Structures are given as C-alpha cells and as structure tokens.
Amino acid sequence: MAVLYHHPAPEDITLLPLLRAVADPVRLGIICHLHSLGEANCTTLLRGRPKSSMSHHFQVLREAGILQTRVEGVQHRNTLRLDVLEDRFPGLMTSILRECPTNLSEKG
Amino acid sequence: MAVLYHHPAPEDITLLPLLRAVADPVRLGIICHLHSLGEANCTTLLRGRPKSSMSHHFQVLREAGILQTRVEGVQHRNTLRLDVLEDRFPGLMTSILRECPTNLSEKG
DNA sequence: TTCATTGTTCTATGTTGATAGAACAAAAAG
C-alpha cells in the first residue's frame, strides 16, 4: 500500500469533476460522514459494501480534490479538503454539507 | 405542444437529483447561458445538437427544479428558478454560476 | 387548408460508470 496518492493542486480542481464526484449517493454519504467524523479510513465507512467499491469511491473523491488521504501504518486516513474547496468554490461544499442528515449513526 | 410541464414544488427539490442534473457539461452550459440570457428557448441553445437531446436535457433540469418552462406560442421559454434554489440550497447555485465562462458567445 | 417552426415522445444505440469478486501489496503483530 505504499501508494503514492495524487492530490490535485487547488488550481487543478475543476467544477465539473467535482460535481460529478458529489452527484452520487454513496459518495455523498462518505462526505457527510467525513464531515462529522473529521477523519476516517475506508473500512470504517463500509456498510456491507465490498472494499473495492469503497476504494473506487474514495479514488473519485480524491481525484476530484474533495478529500485527501494520509497513510498511517496500515490505515489510510481521509479528510475533506474543506479549506481548499471553500477557497476554490466558495459556498459550494457548505451548501452541500448543510444537507447532511444530522444523525449519521442511524445506519452506522 | 400543449404539454403540461410539471415543476416540482420547492420542498420537493432534493439535493441528489439537483447535483445529478448539474453534473453534466451540456446542462452546465445551458445553465450558464440561461443565467446570462435571462430567458431562452430550446432552439436558441442548440449548437448543432439534435433537438431531442436538448429537449432531454431541459427535461432533466426541469424535473430537478432548476428551471421552469413557460409556453408562449410555439416557443417554450426557460428560466432558472434562482430564487427557489437559493431558498432551498443557499449558496449552491451561486457558487456554480460563479464558474460560468464570462464570454458565453465564444461558441454561440 | 397548407406549410413552417418549435419542441416532445418514442425507440434504439453506445458509452460511461457503479458494483463486486479475486488476486495482490504493504505494514504491523505474533
């Protein structure tokens, strides 16, 4: 897993890929959970889904510039890049996060 | 064309369909053009695309609550529902419209 | 009525992308 993640620079984050990434129920869920948890690894957010699926979604979010991944031992910890996103597209993430269900623990 | 359009009520506009609708290059283009033109019919925004495709995209935008269509004679005039959207998802459309190319006439 | 314009509906096609199993890779623990 000595994977070298590529996190796009702020200038390279563009609207369309970002909207595409966000326009998916699973990924929207990931975003909301990351927002409430602050940081989380892939396995934490599986809900019966296969790891390969989640890994895919994290990759999409990463390449869209929405989250960044930090390797710590065996785990890959993910965080939202809120500052960067707010700087790049003011108000966008805020308006999306506002729609997150308040009680995320209902399903885990 | 005595089509009865269904425009969802503000409460029935939900985030995921809205994001889905917006996460498409053609529809993003339509949105930007509508924003700069104020109002436009389908044919005005064709750029070599078949009418059926555009009609489809307008339908998606309409059902997502992004625009409303007003029939005037043979033409169907479309407008963004900015007030409703701003009320429902504050800041979202604003942050998207901010990314519209300033010179929309480059390609039409 | 006849024709032109506008846009929808129907249908088919093709492409993109989500899902998921299996094999693999890396790190830490035993």
Add this chain to the structure above:
DNA sequence: CTTTTTGTTCTATCAACATAGAACAATGAA
C-alpha cells in the same frame, strides 16, 4: 517467517444515462 489487517488493482458485469434519428403534436403564418 507467518498471519492478520487494510486497501489497491484487475477484471468482468450490469445498469443508468447521453445521443440521436424519426414520427408526431401544436401553434402561427401564408
């Protein structure tokens, strides 16, 4: 070294959706 945990990569499959042609419907003009 072996095992366990974590997550990626590869591959295949399936579903959703964009594209587009053709026929149709409605309005207005000639």
